[in-house]
Amino acid sequence: MRKLVVGNEFLAEAAEVLRQGKSVKARIDGQSMYPFIRGGIDLVELVPCDSDSELPAWCCPFYCWQGRYMVHRYIGCNGNDCLMLGDGNLARVEHVKRHEIIGLLRYIYYPDGRIQDCTDPRWLRLGALWYKVRFIRRFLLLLIRLFHLR
DSSP, rough: OOOOOOHHHHHHHHHHHHHHHHOOEOOOSSTHHHHHTTTSSSEEEEOOOOTSSOOTTTOOOOEETTEEEEEEEEEEEETTTTEETTTSSOOOOEEGGGEEEEEEEEEOOTSOOEETTTTOOOHHHHHHHHHHHHGGHHHHHHHHHHOOOO
């Protein structure tokens, strides 16, 4: 199978489809959501997100930040800003206005046929736990990569 790598322009088109109320499936690149999403390997499905609705705790919104589209974990809010941190990131927290959130991660499709429902409370709790151990995340990520856990 041929691998096609698309730039952020494709995600801008995906954002427009989400604004029209339709879902989008894409294979996103990057390691910022590792180990939950393996960039270039796992397929994700994004669904539209109403800007008036409250974000579920520990969900993974799709948004535009500093001109780049991304999916990172929602870790709380600070005033009018929603705070986002990639599961594979150690420190950089993005401050995103609620109206900049376009969609939500709904499913992850793994190559072995498994499908992860990203609204499952167990999956969301695992994301919360992963956030809480961020002080040792560097070592956990190293172990996961070394032993190909997941």
